[in-house]
Amino acid sequence: MAAKLTRPLIYIILIAFSLFYLMPVYVLVITSLKPFDQVSLDTMWQLPQTLDFSSYQTAFSKLAPNLMNSFYLVIPATILSALLGSLNGYVLSKWKFKGSEIVFTVILFGMFIPYQSILIPLIVFLRSIGLYNSIPGLIFTHVVYGLPITTLMFRNFYASIPNPMIESAKIDGANFLKIYGKIMLPLSLTGFIVVAIWQFTNIWNEFLFAVSLTQSDQQPVMVALQNLAGSQVVQWNVQMAGALLAALPTLIVYILLGKFFVRGLLAGSVKG
């Protein structure tokens, strides 16, 4: 009975919070669809009088090269860091050695370090090997500092593959590589999807490395979006259109593969 009475209250609270969480999206979309002269502070809540896509045109022409940079960065970086994470996860879950738990903890700590604490040596290093201000340099950076999280995710994923399966394969004469190739990899598809989504989203959205390791034409889209605001008159409609364009790839991933996104989120929170 008590539970029944509170039903409407539950929905009222949830809907109120939903409106608050959706409000920025509403403002983002309507502002981006207004021509510049209609974007004024006191009409910001009103729907546009006429649909105007010119701000998308402007934003796209400014951001297109950087969007491409982001794709050139994210795709190889995601693939490479998933592969390395899978190798590490396999060893740390199925081929434990003396001290492997400590090794794992030592790797895991890398996930939490503020990247400021390695940034200056990183720049010196990338300069010395000629990869500073280049997409390959950023790819390398993201693969290295993505190792802790991808290792953690694959280790947790492989832990769910039953050990007796590995044992019986060993008895049948399968060696380390065969077990990886014939058992682990074929069973890893979901693991790879979860890790790939997580890395794709994180690398796409990353800002500190992008802003300190690249300049102008090498910059990924998040830095370019931030620079859109740098001009004298802030064209809010263009800013909003740009924000939407820059957010679109990860939003699409989230909408299409939300289930895996959440799984990655939970796996990334160091539970287990």
Added chain:
Amino acid sequence: MNRVSSDRIWSLVFILPSLLLIGIFVYGFISWTGYVSFSNWRSLIPDYSFDGLSNYISLFKDFRFQSDIRNTIFFTILFIGFVALIGQLLAILIDQKIKAESLFRNIFLFPMALSFVVTGVIWQWLLNPSTGVNLLLEKFGIKPLWYVSTDVIPALPIGKIEFGIPVALVAIVIAAVWQMTGFSLAMYLAGLRGIPEELKEAARIDGASEWKVYFKIILPQLRPITMSVVIVMAHISLKIFDLIYAMTGPGANFVTDVPALYMFEKTFRANDYAGGSAIAIILLVSVAIFIIPYLFVNRRED
């Protein structure tokens, strides 16, 4: 026998590259930064000569860095508090076998797919002092200045700064909470789903009220989740950079400045590499204080 050892070698071959990379790029580079923080490298020309603690000492005497510490303390408390509370509230409501569960879940989770830069750009517009949310609030006679305010309340003079909550920081808390609530919601929801139904039913049959079931059964079971949420949010909050960079920058009187932002500007705008390194090391130590005990406790439970 022979095969076992060749498997061992293969497992080493698999993991060795990653271990080397982590060893050099995480631990090696941290040591390097640590050394720079004790050096005289304060211009574009590297100078690794030893200068003791002077970079640290001048930081703690610095008005801007003192403001950073204050801002970090209040940002962390407000941010973690709201993310944990709202996330838990929403998770409990969503867990009540409601209709359109996945719709609600998705609404609260989607900001997590955005970057802090996008969030900053949107909320900068929303919380602009003369627009947005404020037009609504003005109808109730409230006129907040949000992120341009330089007020600190309550202002208690400590060192060179006024100690209290900078009003402008609240704007950033709102944006950050908006973005990260989904994380704690997902964590709590997973936790709630893990509590056996029989446990709650048994209590209800014994005549416990819903409140009692919540406080005596559900909350204690969620404690480890709260622990994880606090740890993860604390480390995000301590090193937050992009949201503030995109939304307000350091702010007038440094009311929205944070150590990560100061580190960036000190290093790359002022070319004070030693000073920047010192901030970075302070950041690292503050994160490590939270994370290292947590990692070891978590490992042992495994």
